[in-house]
Amino acid sequence: MKKVCKNSAPVFVLIAFFLFLLMPMQSWAAPAKNVILLMTDGTSSTHITLTRWYKGSPLALDDILVGGIRTYSAESIITDSAPAATAFATGHKTNSKFIGILPEKTTVPGVSAIIEADQFKPVATVLEGTKLLGKSVGLVATSQVQHASPAGFSAHTPFRDQYTQIAKQQVYENIDVVFGGGMQYMLPKTSGGIREDETNLIKVLKERGFPLLTSREELLAFNGRKAWGLFAPDALQFDFDRKDLAPREPSLAEMTGKAIETLSKNEKGFFLFVEASKVDWAAHANDPIGVISDLLAYDDAVRVALDFAKKDGQTLVMAFADHGTGGMAIGNKEFYKIYDKLPYETVLGPLKKATYTGEGMDRILGENRSEFNIRVQMMQNYAVDDLTALEIATIQTAPRQRAFATVIGPMLSKRAAIGWIYTGHTGEDLFLYAFGPNKPAGLIQNTDIAKITAISLGFDLAETDHKLFVDAAAAFAAFGATTHFDNSDKLNPILIVSKGIHQAILPIDANLLLVGKTSHMLPGIVVQIPKSGKVFVPQKAVDLLKEAGW
Ligand SMILES: [Zn+2]
DSSP states (O other): OHHHHHHHHHHHHHHHHHHHHHHHHHHHSOSOSEEEEEEETTOOHHHHHHHHHHHTSOOTGGGGEEEEEEOOOSSOSSOOHHHHHHHHHHSOOOOTTOBSBOOSOOOSTTSOOOOGGGTTOBOOOHHHHHHHTTOEEEEEEEEETTSHHHHHTTOOBSOTTOHHHHHHHHHHTTOSEEEEEOGGGTSBGGGTSOBSSSOOHHHHHHHTTOOEEOSHHHHHHOOSSOEEEEOSSSSOOOHHHHHHHOTTSOOHHHHHHHHHHHHTTSTTOEEEEEEETHHHHHHHTTOHHHHHHHHHHHHHHHHHHHHHHHHHSSEEEEEEESOEETTOEEOOGGGGGGGGGOOHHHHHHHHHTOOSOHHHHHHHHTTOOOHHHHHHHHHHHHOOOOOOHHHHHHHHTOOOGGGGHHHHHHHHHHHTTEEOSOSSEEOOOEEEEEESTTOOOEEEEHHHHHHHHHHHHTOOHHHHHHHHOEEHHHHHHTTTOEEEEEOSSTTSOEEEEEETTEEEEEETTSOEEEETTEEEEOSSOOEEOTTTOOEEEOHHHHHHHHHTTO
16 A cells, blocks of 8 residues: 555646646636625515515525625624625725724624724725726615715725715726715705715716716616716615605616616626615614515515526626614514414505505605594505504604604504514624525625625735725835825815925825826725824825836
8 A cells, every 4th residue: 555655646746736737727717707796784584584475476585595694893793884884895894884994993702803003994895806807896776875885885984974075985986887876965065965065076977978867767778888877866765665756766676787787898797786775774764664665676686686697607696684673573562472373464464555665654644744634644555544643643743754764664563563673783694695606605704795706706805905005105205205184175185295396196085196287097096094194095106106207
């Protein structure tokens, strides 16, 4: 035996060597040409179970269930949407409200400690990494596109609510397709928006060759290679309310289909992130109709992505949620004594009779909050004919618009044997769905979504960090240049780089390097982190000045 092994060793070495020669072609080819991520915000398995019962047949999701996903952030077992989106987009767990930057502190067991030099440091997203490959990239959401989840893929800030700043960063990221709501964050007050500065981001988009689509008709007729579609000043309507109350808005499936059609014109491939944003909002309000409305719309969008992936054969689709919301239960205290004899009709009957979500009902009732109108509308649109005097009074004094759902949702839940723990997020593991090349299986981390996406498309996230976010002060000092942060125009701060007679300007939140009258477009945006004051720039900005003989 010993002898055989000895003699065959050189043969094995030779075979291994030839295999090694053959390897590069195989191992360096990216497993997938395209990646589509579809996320439903604030959705646990109960939300999905209830939606399947409502639909009465399997969901598109059911065919591609592959495992589970762990959701905690760097500082809490229950995550906020911003660190969750950062995990999915960058592969790093971070703090509450943080978008695309490393944490300030980590407290959850198992999350690596953060060294002081890395606190708040911007990190590359899979959208940014894909863009560097020459592929096309897109974002679709039913909230304003500046909201936490889409922002996690396209912005870098410790403040998730800074929608006007996030809007600016997204515009200068040169994202090929952006569809959703949020027009008001793009325009100055003088042009009907809410921006405090005079920057008109729609004008910037048009100068950069992006057509602006503002209605469902324009979206469906669009035939180009890149576009922004903003169909509402803020978030879009819930899907159940959309057809009657906002017929000019497209569905999530329509936006997803058009995004795929547009992005797939790039022969190199694409990355797309799609979010059903408002399932979370409905769950915060404990409104089961809002949950069902937008989960059905989400499932339609998943079907659109799957249909493309099945035909294409080179597309990885992953679908997941960022956290649970509300702690929804099928079963509530009212039905404790008969839960094991609960007829289907008891749960689904009241839900199926509801025409609008809680938010939609606010608009149906309008200004007329008389007892008569409330009884008529609740009968017509919810088949509820047993409102108590207390319920009438509660509706009459309820907060308006989105918050109105917090009153209607619980009234319907009570009648349909739906329970809720509270109105916040929850920390359980969630379902993971996937289809296509390199699909994951088993229980994974939210951060694995970014890692799998990057590996599948053939790039390295850490390498992308080095290309897109270098510490400006240190990088320019290395060749004798100095930097000065100038925020005399508080709404449009700049970084000034100087060396001898030379001077260059890097506007914060934009992808520009201005030298004299020349404006260079950078492959990524310039980011200033407010707390540390540090400015991060793409390596290209440093290289350009070196090449210019600085
Ligand atoms: Zn939420």
